[in-house]
Amino acid sequence: MDEKKIVIAPSIMCADLCNLEKSVREIEKEGIDTLHIDVIDGYFSPSMPLGLDTIKRLREITDMNFDVHIMSNNNEFFIQEMIKIGVQQISFHFESSTHIDRYLNLIKKNGVKAGLALNPATPLSVLDYSLPQCETVLLMLINPGFANNKGEKQVPYAAKKVEDLHQLIEERKLDVNIEVDGRVSLDTIPSLVKAGANILVAGSTSLFIPNKTIAENKENMEKSILEGLV
Secondary structure, eight states, X not given: OTTXXXXXXXXXXXXXXXXXXXXXXXXXXXXXXXXXXXEEOSSSSSOOOOOHHHHHHHHHHXXXXXXXXXXXXXXXXXXXXXXXXXXXXXXXXXXXXXXXXXXXXXXXXXXXXXEEEEOTTSOGGGGTXXXXXXXXXXXXXXXXTOTTOTTOOOOTTHHHHHHHHHHHHHHTTOOOEEEEESSOOTTTHHHHHHHTOOEEEEOTTTTTOTTSOHHHHHHHHHHHHHHHHO
């Protein structure tokens, strides 16, 4: 894991939702090649920032890698829709899935990377049989969809959970990315990277900090990442 590139994946729901294309161009300008897109049904999670048509339009204006995080009670519908749109990675939640293997295979057979997302309190033991099928495990560090609640803090066991997952991946000699999402801030990035995270979903506490440019925020993120790699 230590040899893997650390990927910054800007969360588009934290960008300027009235000027999405402008936000995408600013992100592209900084050489960032991955866009994190939350697909939320309003049931599994209370917010619904982007509709399917908006994601289709985003696909038309950029060739960035789309890293999709589905938060839904109907995973198969949204997986099929994302495959049609042409995304590069799809993660769906263990907690809302009856047929984990079916969904992982559906994603992979269409040439898309497959990820399994876990809520903060969901134990890593649920990965016992499915981990080898995953390209990525997405660890939620706050409860999904509550990012706009300023009082929602990252869970205190965030770095420990990342470290435990990293150890599990190493012990089983697997090649699986660890993606972290939820208050991935300039303050928490060093400990998360040190613990083994290599895909950082960047939101309002890192890449989209108000009153600073994307370039300034990216530079500060890179400093925090280096701190974690030392």
